[in-house]
Amino acid sequence: MPSKLYLIIVTAFTAIALVNGQTAGTTTTTWDCCEPACGYTSNLSPGARGPVQSCNKSNQPAAAGAQNACFASSGNLAFSCDKYQPIIVNSTFSYGFAGHGNTATSTCCKCYQFTWTSGAGAGKSMIVQAINAGGITDTDFDIYTPGGGVGDYNACTAQYGAPSGGWGRQYGGVTSDSQCSQLPSNLQAGCHWRWEWAGGDVNEWQITYKQVNCPSQLTSLSGCTPAAI
Ligand SMILES: *[C@@H]1O[C@H](CO)[C@@H](O)[C@H](O)[C@H]1NC(C)=O
Numbered sequence: 299m300p301s302k303l304y305l306i307i308v309t310a311f312t313a314i315a316l317v318n319g320q321t322a323g324t325t326t327t328t329w330d331c332c333e334p335a336c337g338y339t340s341n342l343s344p345g346a347r348g349p350v351q352s353c354n355k356s357n358q359p360a361a362a363g364a365q366n367a368c369f370a371s372s373g374n375l376a377f378s379c380d381k382y383q384p385i386i387v388n389s390t391f392s393y394g395f396a397g398h399g400n401t402a403t404s405t406c407c408k409c410y411q412f413t414w415t416s417g418a419g420a421g422k423s424m425i426v427q428a429i430n431a432g433g434i435t436d437t438d439f440d441i442y443t444p445g446g447g448v449g450d451y452n453a454c455t456a457q458y459g460a461p462s463g464g465w466g467r468q469y470g471g472v473t474s475d476s477q478c479s480q481l482p483s484n485l486q487a488g489c490h491w492r493w494e495w496a497g498g499d500v501n502e503w504q505i506t507y508k509q510v511n512c513p514s515q516l517t518s519l520s521g522c523t524p525a526a527i
């Protein structure tokens with residue numbers, strides 16, 4: 299009897315999870331100044347029209363054929379763009395951009411809505427567009443926030459003269475709101491977003507998420523539109 303009851307309860311919870319269509323995941327942070335992986339047309343998800351725009355050193359559209367500044371050091375270089383900082387809509391909702399999963403061709407340019415279920419941001423939500431992938435778990439969103447840590451690659455020293463390991467820790471970046479003052483002025487708002495809007499570090503906070511159609515607020519910035527769902 300107890301085991302049968304357990305099975306019924308498990309089945310009930312599984313049904314609820316499917317009805318809501320939500321997947322459990324986590325959030326981390328990044329700002330490596332590299333050309334995003336979705337800046338390569340070959341990485342786009344099926345049906346996406348792009349690629350994601352990348353920028354030159356002064357945050358203007360990169361020249362055609364520019365090389366990813368994380369793997370090249372001379373000639374026309376492609377960096378990330380400062381417009382990929384989070385955008386606050388109100389006290390509980392922001393737009394943003396993120397790396398998602400490890401397979402660019404599955405996620406590039408798709409949009410997702412998530413709600414934090416743990417951490418200081420619990421109850422707050424975001425809609426993010428995937429502009430990068432790799433180096434994380436498949437259910438992680440690596441949120442683009444300046445001072446979020448350069449991670450495995452660093453073009454921030456080339457673009458902004460950041461310390462060789464980026465601002466703050468290589469993984470996770472700055473550790474307080476006041477450390478955002480180390481960043482160039484055009485990146486400060488997106489650094490403060492983490493501490494002042496999300497309410498803390500953001501790293502390893504739990505979420506539930508699902509794919510959504512992309513809002514024009516994000517596709518107009520990235521220049522990439524995924525297949526409709
Ligand atoms: C970036 O591109 C703009 C517009 O094409 C150009 O005026 C500027 O000189 C470029 N900056 C760099 C550092 O290449």
Ligand SMILES: *[C@@H]1O[C@H](CO)[C@@H](O)[C@H](O)[C@H]1NC(C)=O
Pocket residue numbers: 387388389390391
């Ligand atoms: C914040 O904005 C979202 C999206 O427009 C909306 O659904 C939500 O009701 C707003 N929340 C508040 C507290 O205004």
